[in-house]
Amino acid sequence: MGKSFGIIMLDTAFERPVGDVGNAASWPFPVMFETVKGATARTIVDGRDDDFLDAFVAAGVELERRGACALTTSCGFLVLRQNQLAARLKLPLATSSLLQIPQVARLLPAGRNVGVVTYDRASLTKAHFLEAGFATESPVAGLPKGGAFHRLIEGGQPYDRPVLEKELMDTVEDLIAREPSIGAIVLECTNLPPFSEAIxxxxxxxxxxxxxxxxxxxxxxxxx
Incomplete structure (x- = not known):
């Protein structure tokens, strides 16, 4: 089965089906989780996480102690903390799927761009792209404010897969219609991979x- 992979989790309580970062069955190798108490999705998305940096480091250290070989997190917006956290941890750390943008962009034919789907468009800034190693902003679409994903993650609503899938597909469709040059999609939100194959x-x-x-x-x- 191989060495375990460590996942630093936000303090959330919604359902996580297979495909979600927080479901162990999503991974083809052993994983272990460590939750940062009090670190809510909205706190991290809004960038109000200065007070949690030490706690994120402590979670990474604990996962190292438990035998993890590398680390990731359960929120793509933590890319803003990539350099700060990586500098304080001994294990390789990938805070966000957005770190893939520079590599994906290099793989695409001339004239094709990477499209990004994010949990919150207003909160995803040029600073996030810079921390991900990408000098310019990619075309971005955000999930609807107050929509099904927001109600699930922040509102405690039940997991309704057909409704969530439709909302995500509509978001991707709108992005591609607006930016027909898109040649690949990067999903920022770690709760979206259950729908990657459908996309x-x-x-x-x-x-x-x-x-x-x-x-x-x-x-x-x-x-x-």
């Missing part, structure tokens, strides 16, 4: 998410 099938585009990044990182950190 690929419907739009015939490569899709990258926290699972594609985590599998790559684990392969290198575990020796294959």
């Amino acid at each position: 690929h099938k419907r739009f015939s585009l490569p899709v990258f998410d926290i699972l594609t990044l985590g599998r790559w990182l684990h392969a290198g950190a575990s020796g294959g």
Whole structure:
């Protein structure tokens, strides 16, 4: 089965089906979780997480102690803390699926761009792209404010897969209609990978998410 992969989790309580970063069955190798108490999704998305930096470091240290070979997180907005956290941890750390954007962009034909789907468009700034190693902003679409994903993650509503899938597909469709040059999709939100295959099938585009990044990182950190 290989070495374990460590996942630093926000303090949330919604359902996580297979495909979600927080479901152990989403991964083809052993994973372990460590929750940062009090770190809510909205706190991290809004960038009001200065008071939690030490706690994120402590979670990474604990996962290292438990035998993890590398680390990731359960929120793509933590890319803003990539350099700060990586500098204080001994294990390789990939905070966000957004770290894949520079590599994906290099793989695309001339004139094609990486499209990003995010949990909150207003909160995803140029600073996030810079921390991800991408000098310019990609075309971005955000999930609807107050929509099904927001009600699930922040409002405690039940998991309704058909409604969530429709909302996400509509968001991707709108993004591609607005930006027809898109040649690949990166999903910022770690709760979207359960729908990655459906996006690929419907739009015939490569899709990258926290699972594609985590599998790559684990392969290198575990020796294959």
